[in-house]
Amino acid sequence: MDRANRTPESFIIDGEMITRDPDGRPNFHAIHSRMTWNAQARLRRFRPSLLNGEPIRALPLIERKARHWKLIKP
Numbered sequence: 468m469d470r471a472n473r474t475p476e477s478f479i480i481d482g483e484m485i486t487r488d489p490d491g492r493p494n495f496h497a498i499h500s501r502m503t504w505n506a507q508a509r510l511r512r513f514r515p516s517l518l519n520g521e522p523i524r525a526l527p528l529i530e531r532k533a534r535h536w537k538l539i540k541p
Contacts, residue, residue, distance in 0.1 A: 475518050475519045475538070476519050476520075477517070477518075477519055477520055478515050478517055478518050478519070478538075479515060479516050479517040480512055480513065480514070480515050480516070481512075481513040481514065481515075481516050482510050482511055482512040482513055483510075483511050484498055484508045484509070484510055484511075485498065485508065485509055485511050486498050486506045486507065486508050486509075487507075487509075514531055514532065514535045515531075515534070515535055515538070518534060518538075
């Protein structure tokens, strides 16, 4: 199946922006500091919480993982 055919019409993916300190550890305070506007940030993505208008947070974890895998499998 072509990956484009698996793309849902609508979705929400939970995530957060993080920065790292010089030792490579996440530095959550740096993202909020005015002194680090130029800090390199990365988006840490989590699993979808909504697919095709259907909220899936209340589903069992195994079901959420299965739906997520259908979206990203090669």
